Amino acid sequence: MSLQINTPYAPIEKINWVGLAEKEIELYIKREDLSHPFISGNKWRKLKFHLLHAETQEKNLLVTFGGAYSNHLLATAAAGAKYGFQTFGFVRGEKVENLVLKMCAVFGMQLAFVSRENYQQKDALFTSHFGSNPHALFIPEGGAGDLGELGVAELLAEKYFQENFTDIICSVGTGSTLRGLLMGIQTQQLNCKAHGIVVLKGAEKMEELFQDYPSSAYALHHQFHGGGYAKANKDLIAFIHYFASQTGILLDQVYEGKMMLGILALIEQDYFKPKSKILAFHNGGIIGLTGIL
Numbered sequence: 001m002s003l004q005i006n007t008p009y010a011p012i013e014k015i016n017w018v019g020l021a022e023k024e025i026e027l028y029i030k031r032e033d034l035s036h037p038f039i040s041g042n043k044w045r046k047l048k049f050h051l052l053h054a055e056t057q058e059k060n061l062l063v064t065f066g067g068a069y070s071n072h073l074l075a076t077a078a079a080g081a082k083y084g085f086q087t088f089g090f091v092r093g094e095k096v097e098n099l100v101l102k103m104c105a106v107f108g109m110q111l112a113f114v115s116r117e118n119y120q121q122k123d124a125l126f127t128s129h130f131g132s133n134p135h136a137l138f139i140p141e142g143g144a145g146d147l148g149e150l151g152v153a154e155l156l157a158e159k160y161f162q163e164n165f166t167d168i169i170c171s172v173g174t175g176s177t178l179r180g181l182l183m184g185i186q187t188q189q190l191n192c193k194a195h196g197i198v199v200l201k202g203a204e205k206m207e208e209l210f211q212d213y214p215s216s217a218y219a220l221h222h223q224f225h226g227g228g229y230a231k232a233n234k235d236l237i238a239f240i241h242y243f244a245s246q247t248g249i250l251l252d253q254v255y256e257g258k259m260m261l262g263i264l265a266l267i268e269q270d271y272f273k274p275k276s277k278i279l280a281f282h283n284g285g286i287i288g289l290t291g292i293l
Contacts, residue, residue, distance in 0.1 A: 003055050003083055008035030008044045012160055012279070015247060017264065024274035025267050028165070029249065033256075033284040038103070039082070041284025042170075042177045043075035045151040046143030051083055053147055059137035061086045063130055065122055068096050069230070069254075071285050072142045077109035088112070088130075092119040100287060144176035152180025156188050165192050167272060169263055170281040171255035172196035172220065173229070175209045177283065182213045194218040197262040199255055201228035224262035230254050236261065240289075252285035 011034065015027040032041040039047065054062060062085045066073035073089045080087035087109040091101065095113040104111060118125060122141070130136035140148070168185075170177050178196040185194060198206065198220055210218060226236050232253035240257045244250050251257040263280055266272060 003052055005048050005051065005083075007158070008032070010035050013249075017246070019268065023267055023270070023272075024276075025272055026277045027263070027267070028277070028279045030279055030281045031249075033250075033282045033286060035284075036078070038078035038107075038287075039075045040286070041071070041282065042152060043072060043079075043143065043284065045155060045180070046072075046148035046176065047075060047079050047139075048151040048154075049147035050137070050139050050143060051079060051085070054085060054137045057137065059085075059135050061088060061130070061133065061136040062139055063088045063090075063126055063136050064139040064143075065090045065092070065119070065125075065141040067092045067230075068098060069100050071100075071287070073104050073109065074100050074107075074287065076139065076143075077104040077107035080109065081107040086110075088136075090114050090119065090122070090125055092116055103287075142174045142176060144174045148176050149180035149183055152177050153184035153187060156181065156184030156190060161188065161190060164277065165279040166276045167193050167195060167278045168281070169195040169197065169259065169278060170283065171259040172198045172206070173200065173255065175206055177281070178218065178220075179209065179213075181281075182210070182218055185217065186213070196220045197224050197259040198222045199225055199229055199258050201225045221262055221266070224258050224265070226258055226261075232257070249282070250286050250289065251282070252289055255285050256282050 010030060010032045012028050012030050015029055020027055035044045062076055062080050064076050066089060068091055077087050089104060089109050089111050091111050091113045093116055126138050168181060170181060172178050178194060181194045185192060204222060226233055236253060236257055239261050240251050240253060243260060251260055
């Protein structure tokens with residue numbers, strides 16, 4: 001087997017939003033959500049080098065972790081089916097049924113529900129189930145780790161970054177996408193700042209994940225979590241509806257809705273200087289909307 005993983009289709013679109021011209025701000029969105037219906041967004045990026053590593057190490061079983069609505073589990077299941085790997089997912093919490101997990105099963109992923117306590121011991125879970133299987137590969141939750149970050153960093157070598165964006169922004173869960181963007185900025189010597197809209201409540205200690213980058217290179221924004229991870233209030237849902245009606249772009253309620261709401265709030269607050277050229281990353285997750293629309 002020789003894997004050929006092509007660069008996904010992910011165009012850049014300009015957002016024409018009321019008030020941007022007055023603020024002298026240009027806002028663009030990188031449509032990573034269009035890369036694949038199930039391996040969408042940063043999941044393509046973060047899985048790429050894990051898959052190549054699996055091939056190099058002659059592994060045929062991808063073992064990973066996620067919550068009951070995990071885009072990463074679905075992406076891994078679909079990628080495994082596409083590239084000829086078996087897949088197994090440890091699911092956090094009590095046994096449930098939903099569209100995401102049903103689709104994981106359609107793509108051939110075996111699932112095991114584990115308690116939230118046991119879920120924290122991922123190395124032990126892997127060892128107890130697959131320690132004697134030399135063909136099983138451990139993939140961190142969310143496709144995180146050095147290999148996942150490398151896939152995101154590779155993104156910034158693409159030609160559109162010659163357009164000199166002043167700020168690039170992504171939503172932040174595990175922090176690996178933002179770290180990958182910072183790696184790419186550093187490698188490509190780009191003159192822009194990275195921002196992360198954190199979707200977790202009380203995650204201020206996350207700053208420790210970025211200590212190897214200069215504090216001037218990035219900013220974490222903690223005020224837009226909307227009550228906590230996966231929590232969506234009526235204002236956020238109303239914004240998602242309105243944004244779609246004005247732009248034709250769907251945002252999910254867990255990550256990208258909060259990110260875009262945060263970006264527009266920061267612009268309104270004059271956080272960004274006039275003449276700023278901002279690029280936001282839409283990293284998919286749209287299937288999660290099935291639970292709220």
